[in-house]
Amino acid sequence: MISRPLLTWRIALRLLRQDRRSGELHLLGAALVLTVAAITAVGFFTDRVESSMNRQGADLLAADLVLESTTPLPPDYRQRAEGLGLAIAQTIAFRSILMGEGRPQLVEVKAVDSAYPLRGQLRVREAPSGPGTAAADSPPVAIVHSETPGGAEAPSGRAEDLPGGAQTGSSPLAEALTERLTTRGPSPGQVWIESRLLHLLGTELGTTVGLGASHPALGAILGEEPDRAGALFAFAPRVMMNLADLPATGLVTAASRAEYRLLVAGDAGALARFQRQIEPLPANIRLIDSANARPEFATAVERAGRFLHLATLVTLLVAGAAIALASRRFVARQTDAVAILRCLGAPHHLLWRVFVLRLVLFGLFASLVGCLVGWAGQAGLRLVLSDWFPVDLPPPSLTPALAGIATGLVALLGFALPPLLQLAQVTPLRVLRGDLGPARGSALAAVGAAVLALAVLTLWQAQDARLAGWLLLGVAGAIASLAVSVLLLVRLAGGLTGRVRGVWRLGLAGLTRRPAGAVLHITGLGLGILALLLLAVVRVDLLASWQERLPPGAPNQFLINIQPTDVAPLETFLQEAGITVAALHPMIRGRLTAINGKPVEPSDYANPRAQRLAAREFNLSQGAALPQDNRVLAGTWWTEGEGAPPQFSVEMGLAETLGIALGDEITFTVSGRPVAAPVTSLREVQWDSFNVNFFVVSSPVLLATEPATFITSFYLPAAREDLIPELVRRFPSVTLLDVNAILDQVRTVVDRGVMAVEYVFLFTLVAGLLVMFAGIQASLEERRLEHGILRTLGTGRRALLTSLAVEFTAAGLLAGLLASFFAELTGWLLAEQLFGLEFSFNPRLWLIGVLGSGLFIGLAGTLATYPLLIRPPLTTLRAAA
Amino acid sequence: MAVPMAEAVSKAVGLSKHVTGPAGDLTILQGLDLEIQTGEAVAILGASGSGKSTLLGLLAGLDNPSAGQIWLCGQALEGLDEDGRAALRGGRVGFVFQNFQLLPNLTARENILLPLELTGSDEASRRADEALERVGLMARAGHYPRQLSGGEQQRVAIARAYAPWPQVLFADEPTGNLDQATGEQIIDLLLDLRRQTDAALVLVTHDPRLAERCDRRLRMSGGRLEQQS
Structure with a gap:
C-alpha cells in the first residue's frame, strides 16, 4: 500500500x-x-x-573612534592618542565651490591627511599610469601603511590590489580607467572627485580645477570611501583633497563652517584608556564609535x-x-x-x-x-x-x-x-x-x-499597527472611490449604448454588459495609473508652483563663509558691479546648552525636530536693528542700538519646539564657553522671502567679540552670471550658494526619489493589466460563443476587431479619466491645504493620463482577445459548445 | 449494519427522491425496490427525464435519497457522509459515462493510473498497463484525450473503470455519443471485461441493442421500475 x-x-x-x-x-x-x-x-x-x-563599524568610521567638532580640535587629543600608541588621522570637511570649464559647482570637500583612512579602503578609478597623465605623479595606490605619525604601529593587511588590476566598470569613461583599492588619499596637488562631477564640470581627468585660491589637478574618480556610507543622499558631490593643500585654498578659517575629525585606531585596551582620559567631552565635541555611527542616517x-x-x-x-x-x-x-x-x-x-x-x-x-x-x-x-x-x-x-x-x-x-x-x-x-x-x-x-x-x-x-491601519484604510478608500466612479461611468456608457450603432454598440455593450468585471479591471488599472500620475503631480506641478511663488527679484545667490577681512572689499566689489545687497550679517556658531540654568539634552524632548535642534549647533547672529521680514510677536526688540544690554530674540516656532518662553534665560556654548542672556522678544520670520534670517539673534554686545563669519544674499539677474567666476576668483574663501542650482539639485534629488517610487508603481500598472487579462479570461468563453455566432451571422472580422478596440479603449479612457481626476484632486488638496500653494490645472496631465491610458489599454486588450477572431467560426462554436 | 444478502452488490429498498424546483415539488423516484447480484448485468431503460440517471447516482452513492435505504458492496449507505461513501466507492465501484469524463490534461495511462493510486495499490503502474493492453490502446498510452477519437476515449474510460477490478460498474449511456459501429465495439468490450472481472454491470441506456445483451432489463416509468421480459 x-x-x-x-x-x-x-x-x-x-x-x-x-x-x-x-x-x-x-x-x-x-x-x-x-x-x-x-x-x-x-x-x-x-x-x-x-x-x-x-x-x-570600524570600516564605516574609517577608524575605531572618531572625535568630531565644528571647531578645530585642541592638539591635546592628538597628543594623548599618540602617547597611548594609537594611530591617528585628521580630516576636515566643508562645502565650497569648484570651478571647472562650465559653471561653478557646489561640492562637499574633504581634506584628508596621509594616514587616512585608518580602517577600510578607498576605491578609485584613474587613468592607467603613464607619461603625461595625472596618475603618473600620484603616489602608489594599493599599499599598506607602514608608518604613521608618532611612530605608532598602524593596522596592517588592510589593503589589496584588485586581481590583476583588471579593467572594470561599465561606462565608456570607466572602461578606459583602472579601478584600484587604496589606503591612502590623494597626494598634494591633486583632488579626487565623484564621477558625476566630471560631467557637471565638463572637464576630464588630468586637467586642473579652481578650488578657493588653489588649482589642483583632477587625479582620479573616487568610487567609494569607507566613512561615506553616512553621506548617502549626499546633497553635493564629493571632492577629496590632501590636508596639506588646505591652507593654500584659503577656504577654511577658525570661524568657517566645517567639520573637523580626529580618527583614532588601535588595540582595544589603548582605545579604552584614551576614551577614559578624554571624557567628559565639551558640548561641541562628539565621540563617535561603531555603535553610534550615524544613527539618524x-x-x-x-x-x-x-x-x-x-x-x-x-x-x-x-x-x-x-x-x-x-x-x-x-x-x-x-x-x-x-x-x-x-x-x-x-x-x-x-x-x-x-x-x-x-x-x-x-x-x-x-x-x-x-x-x-x-x-x-x-x-x-x-x-x-x-x-x-x-x-x-x-x-x-x-x-x-x-x-x-x-x-x-x-x-x-x-x-x-x-x-x-x-x-x-x-x-x-x-x-x-x-x-x-x-x-x-x-x-x-x-x-x-x-x-x-x-x-x-x-x-x-x-x-507599525497604526500606520498599517491608516494605509489599508487609505488604499481601501481610494479603491472604493474609484470603483464607485467606474460603476457610475459604466452605467452612463450603458445609456449611450442605445444611441450608437453597429460595432460601436457592440463594443460599448461589451463593457457595460459585464459591469462587475468592468468595475474590477478598470479600478485595478485606474489605481496603477493614479499612482503614476500622482507622483508626476508632486514631482512636476508642486515643485513648479513653489518655484513660481518666489517673488520676482528675490535673492537667488547666497554668500557664506565671508571672513571679517573680506566684508568691506566684498561690499565694494558688489557695489561696483551694480548689485544691491541688503546687509552682511555676522554668523556665530553655538550650541544651546541650558534653559534657565537647566542643561538641555536631546533626550529631554519627545519631538524629533526638538531632539535634532538640541543636538546640533545653531547659527546665531547679532544686530542692533530688527531684520526686515521679521515681526515681534511677544516682548520688545531692543531699542538702544549698539549699547543694548545682553539679550536674545528667538523665532516663535523654534521657541515653541524647544519650550523657550519670554523671559527665560538661555545659554549657548560659543567657542567652548557659555554665553547666557534672557529672551526679551519672540519673532515671526517670513522664511520664504529668501533673505538671510536667523532663529536666534542677540543684542550686539553679547556676541560682538566672538569669532564670526558673515553671510548675505542678493539677486543676480541671469544676464550678470558672468560675475560669478570673478567673484569666486577674488574671494576664494567665500562660498557661493546659487539658489537656482540648489533648487536644481533639490529637484534632482526629489526626481530620483519619485522615479524610484514610480519604478515600483510600474509593477502596480502591470498588476492592473493582469487584472484586465484575468477579466478578459473570465469572459472568454462567453465572448467566444458571441463571436462564433456573430461571425456565423455574417459579421466581418474587421467589424469585430473594431468592437473590441472600442470596448477596451473605452475602458482605458475611463481608467485614465478617473486616475487624472483623482491625481489632480489630490495634487490640489496637497498644494492648497498642506503647502499653501496656488495650484494650477495641468491639461498635459489629462492629455497623457486619458489618451495614453486609452491607447495603451485599447491596444493591450484588443491584442489579448484577437486570437478569438482568427479561428474559423465553426471551431469557435464547437469549442464553446 | 446488517448485510441483506451475500450476493447482492447493490440493493435499494423503498427508494424515493423528491426535489424542489421553481415549479414546486417534483417526485423523481417513488418507493422503488431493486437488487443487483454479483456478476449480473442489468439495463435500465426509460424516456428522457424519467429518473434513470438519478437512480444510478443514488445507487452509486453520489447523492442522498429522500427516503429509503441503499446498500452498496454489502454496506448500507445510510449514515455515511460523502467521504465515507467516497471511501466505499474507491476501488470497488467503476464508472463509465456518455461524455467519457477523462481528465483532459492527463494522458490515457495517467487517467487509468489515478483510481488505482487512490486505492493505494502498489501495483498501480502494472495494472494500468494491463488495462490499456486489454482495451487495445497500449500504443496510445501517452496520448491526451483530445488526441483520441470518441471510441478510443470511451475505451480509456472503460479501462479506467475496470483497472481496479471493481465489484460493480455503473455505466450512464456509454454509447450515447458514439456511432453505431463504435458503439458495438464498446458494448463488446464492456461485457467482455465484465465477464473477466465478474463485476456486476448497471447500465442506463436508450439503446435497445445494448439492453438486449444484458441479463435483466428494467424500465423506469412514473418514478418506479418495471421488469421487462
Missing part, C-alpha cells in the same frame, strides 16, 4: 504537471511572480543599502526603505485582485476533474491536502521566479537612485528572497485558497448532472481571508 503522504504528493505533482501543460495557472503565476518581484526588487535594494551601512534610510516597501503593497493589492480572479477561473475549470476524482473515491480530506500542497508547490515555484525577476529589478532601482547612493553597494543577502517567498505564499493562500477549498466540496453527482457547480463559498470568508493576508503583510512591512 502506498502511504497517505506519498499518495498526496504523487497526486499533487501529477495535477501540477497537468496545470503546467494546460496553462491554467499562467495568469495566477504571472500575478504572483509580479507581486514577489515588486517586493524583492525593493527588498534586495534596501538590503544592499543596509548592508552598506551595517558594514563593520540609518533611521532615514530605514524610513525610505519602508516607504518603498509600502508602495509595493499597492502592487500586492492590485495583483491580489488578479490572483483572486484567476483562482476563480481555475476553480471553475477544475470542477469537472474534481467531480471525477470524488466519483473515483477520492475523499474530501485527500483533495484538501492535495490542493493545499499543489498551491504551496506552485506558490514556491512562482515566488522563486519572482525573486529572480526582483533580483534583476533591484538593478534598475539602483540605477534610478545612483545619485542618492554614489558609493558602491555590496551585493544583497538572501533574506529579501525569503521575505519575498513568504509574501508570495501568504498572498496566494489569502487570495486563492478560499475558492480552491470550495473545490473540494464539489458533489460527485456533477459527473451525471453537469449543471451542478461547486458549493458557493461564503463571500465573507473569501474577502476575510484576503483582508487578513493583506493586513498581515502590511503590518509586517510597516512594522
